[in-house]
Amino acid sequence: VNDAPVILAQTSLSMIEDSSLTITLDDIIFEDVDNAAEDLSIILAAGDNYTLETATVTPSMDYIGILNIPAYLYDGQDTSATAFIIEVDVLSVNDAPILVTGLDDISVNEDSESLSYSLVENNANTYFDDIDISTGDLLSYSVAEAIGGLLMVTMAEDSLHIGFMQDSSGVDTLFITATDLSGLSATDTVLIAVAPVNDAPVILAQTSLSMIED
Numbered sequence: 001v002n003d004a005p006v007i008l009a010q011t012s013l014s015m016i017e018d019s020s021l022t023i024t025l026d027d028i029i030f031e032d033v034d035n036a037a038e039d040l041s042i043i044l045a046a047g048d049n050y051t052l053e054t055a056t057v058t059p060s061m062d063y064i065g066i067l068n069i070p071a072y073l074y075d076g077q078d079t080s081a082t083a084f085i086i087e088v089d090v091l092s093v094n095d096a097p098i099l100v101t102g103l104d105d106i107s108v109n110e111d112s113e114s115l116s117y118s119l120v121e122n123n124a125n126t127y128f129d130d131i132d133i134s135t136g137d138l139l140s141y142s143v144a145e146a147i148g149g150l151l152m153v154t155m156a157e158d159s160l161h162i163g164f165m166q167d168s169s170g171v172d173t174l175f176i177t178a179t180d181l182s183g184l185s186a187t188d189t190v191l192i193a194v195a196p197v198n199d200a201p202v203i204l205a206q207t208s209l210s211m212i213e214d
Contacts (some may be wrong), residue, residue: 005040005073007084020058021088023071024170025085035075045070045083046207057088062131064171071090095132096171097139098182103176105191112194113150114163119178129179139178146173150194158200162192169196 008031015021023044025037032040042055050059050067057069065209067090070083102120106164108113119127130137143160150172153190160176172191179185 002034002075002077004031004078004080005030005035005075006080007073008038009070010084010086011119012089013086014091015057015059016091016093017059017062017064018093020056020134021203022056022087023069023088023209024055028071028084029202030073032073032075041074043072043074043079044086045072047053057174059090062094062095064090064135066090092132092135094137094180094182094184095130095185097130097166097178097180099127099178099186100129103127104187105193107193107195108164109195110164110197111122112164114161117160119158119160119176121156122157132180136181137179137180142177142179142192144175146175148172151192164194166198170195 007028007030011027013021013023013027023042025040025042030040044052044055044057046084047067047069049063050069056167057067059067067088069086069088071086072080095117103117103122106140116157121127128139133139141155141158143155145153147153150168150170151174152163152165153174154161162174171191174190174192176188176190177185179209
């Protein structure tokens with residue numbers, strides 16, 4: 001009588017997040033008194049936080065932690081009576097920040113008031129995000145102008161302040177960048193157009209004027 005194969009134990013298995021792992025007979029310790037190893041095949045069952053393609057396991061996007069994968073052996077006649085739970089440790093890798101809700105392009109008139117924007121939220125939506133923030137990663141921010149001479153740009157904590165040079169008009173581009181602790185970054189590109197406005201003439205001084213009476 002053919003005896004069904006039995007999985008007894010496993011080797012230590014790990015993988016990095018957002019990758020795939022193919023489980024083979026080399027990853028398990030098994031017993032089959034009736035068949036050689038080349039007669040056996042692994043059958044994996046569905047579970048939480050992963051997908052399967054035959055014996056290849058792919059964790060859910062950005063999942064970190066332990067996968068519990070029910071596994072059976074099939075010897076061509078019989079399948080293991082009881083599933084063995086294979087544990088796979090999915091290890092974290094750093095993810096780059098992402099731009100979620102960028103600033104709209106800015107159009108103002110010459111000599112407009114300064115504008116301020118949060119680098120954390122934009123119109124009640126997240127501006128930049130990084131899934132690794134939940135595990136201790138941090139974002140820092142920087143800004144650069146493509147041309148210069150049109151804007152007065154400053155940053156204070158998580159806010160961006162844009163002022164406009166007096167009596168100046170034209171177009172410039174801001175590159176607003178969020179960088180994580182490992183140096184990975186995401187950039188928002190914002191076009192700024194300052195339209196010219198006619199300025200009234202101003203009398204600044206006079207020459208010396210004189211006249212005779214009558």
